[in-house]
Amino acid sequence: MVIVLERNIREDHKSRVRSFLETHGFKVREIIGEEETIFGAVGHLTLDLREVEVLPGVARVIPISKPYKLASRELQKHDSVVKVGPVRIGGRRIAVIAGPCAVEGREAILESAHQVRKSGAVMLRGGAYKPRTSPYAFQGLGVEGLRYLKEAGEATGMPIVSEIVSPELLDVMIEYVDLLQVGARNMQNFEMLKAIGNRNVPVMLKRGPCATIEEWLMAAEYLLAHGAENVILCERGIRTFETYTRNSLDISSIPVIKKLSHLPIMVDPSHATGIRAKVLPVALGAVAAGADGLVVEVHPNPDEALSDGPQSLYPDQFERLMRDIQALAPVVEKEVLRLPEKSERVPEFTRAGDADTQGLMIAFQGERGAYSEQALLRYFHHDDVVPLPLPDFRSVFEAVLSGRSRYGVIPLENSLAGSIHENFDLMLQFPDIHIVGEVKIRIIHSLIGTPGATIEGIRRVYSHPQGLAQCARFLDEQTGWERVPFYDTAGSVAFVAEKGDPSIAAIANAEAATVYKMQVLKEGIETNPQNYTRFAVVARLEDAHVDRPNKASIVFDTPDTPGALLSCMAVLAARNLNLKKLESRPILGKPWQYMFYLDIELPADPAPFEQAMKELADKAQELRLLGKYRAG
Ligand code: PEP
Ligand code: MN
16 A cells, blocks of 8 residues: 655654554555655455554555556656666656677677777676576586676676576675566576565566566566565566567557556566567667666677577678767657766765755756756756756856856757857857757647646646747637737746636646646647757866767857858868858857857868868958767
């Protein structure tokens, strides 16, 4: 059962509720959510729920109807985020685990690790104990394999995952491995599940080839009930009558699990298909269906792999997969998780001036729940991020410059509405602020009203003029609605919330509805779904250390002579530097004179860009590097 506690429950009342439940044989788990704190109590129901309901400090008691309790969404509404070293799985991230089926040797796993890390994997996989169908097939290197895997993980900064095949191996596995994998064949090895649960180590539970979703969740319940706090599910295909593929990927299990459970779900497209050429489309399908990540078999030379070669990707196929996932991520409103480069500094705490806030403070323009805040949370995966809402873009630059916040997040352009020129101008006015990162999000507008309001009852709608314009088709279908421009999308939600009038609504990001305890009346009302905004992450010059940047933004102005722009562009062309964007802006105070903003793709070798900048400095009247960063 779920016991919802009163918001300001006294500590002694809380302990009393807990000990009451424990003396009645329940295991109690406290879950602190954004909205409320609850106790999840699991055990044989031997008492009348009303006995719990009358205890001081208890707001209400809800029975859990499902046979799995701790795994159930009824117990916990928000998505669980599983922590494995620096990696977080779940929520708005897409995490990709990659590596060979089996650890085949020291050199081989090191080579694999470097390859998959370079393409963007955040964790390294590799079996040391292989459950093979044939006793004559390669059985794995055992503890020697674990040792090599650990070395490869450490060399590349990636946590490692490997399969446990027997409870006797628990000690040795825990010594080496960051995330234990329970393989499909062992999904219902209940003694092993209990033993793993008792040690409370992160675990990924693969779905058994013949297991129903409920059986799978019941297996997860074994882990949770015995104390595991970090459990990930992994769909890897089930046995059906189809024999073309090795298994049949049950793609619908992803949204089903999302509805039934709060646990993250990864997908293994390699074992699901068994065919290399099918891995990429199936992997993209899984991400599109809402998977929290992928587990992919990649081998430096699949034709010589000791196990599962036919389903292992070549390294360049994996690189392609990562790029395609990157392109897909904004569509599903997620961010592909990446590990920070070794020298990339992501400070843990704010500057001295913010000592009272134990977090990384990041400034954005707008009210809480604004799209900029959404972008910021997507970019910084830290749990201790503190968004700092500010009234205008200039304040964001000032907050970063003064050290009040370490980073700022500012929109640069929207795929439909074009550039946000004010921010380009501010970049020029604040020469000590640099671009250090980039994040793109898909803009999905929702109609938001007061709790209990209905679309039929709406008469007036508020939003930023862009928000109103981008939802014109939906608004045109509503007869007699007055459209009222407002300074900010999230601000319009705050305004409607304050008025509490069910005949008015706002257009904003659905998350703004949560912030202001409002109701989403209709989601996805934008006319064009291809609506993306690109944001820059800015920092002070001294904090602008980005390892292996792949994009640069520069600005320059040219003399007022024929061919001046062409001769600047020729400098880039001569060095084979690829231009991603070119835009001109009037120079403030100099009518009819223009600056040029350029985004340039950076090759791995920094020399051509550096030489180009030197040469451009001679040709242009003024030249500034706005930042070198990794494109989002
Ligand atoms: C594996 O991941 O290498 C493996 C054996 O997978 P499964 O348990 O899904 O067959
Ligand atoms: Mn395999």
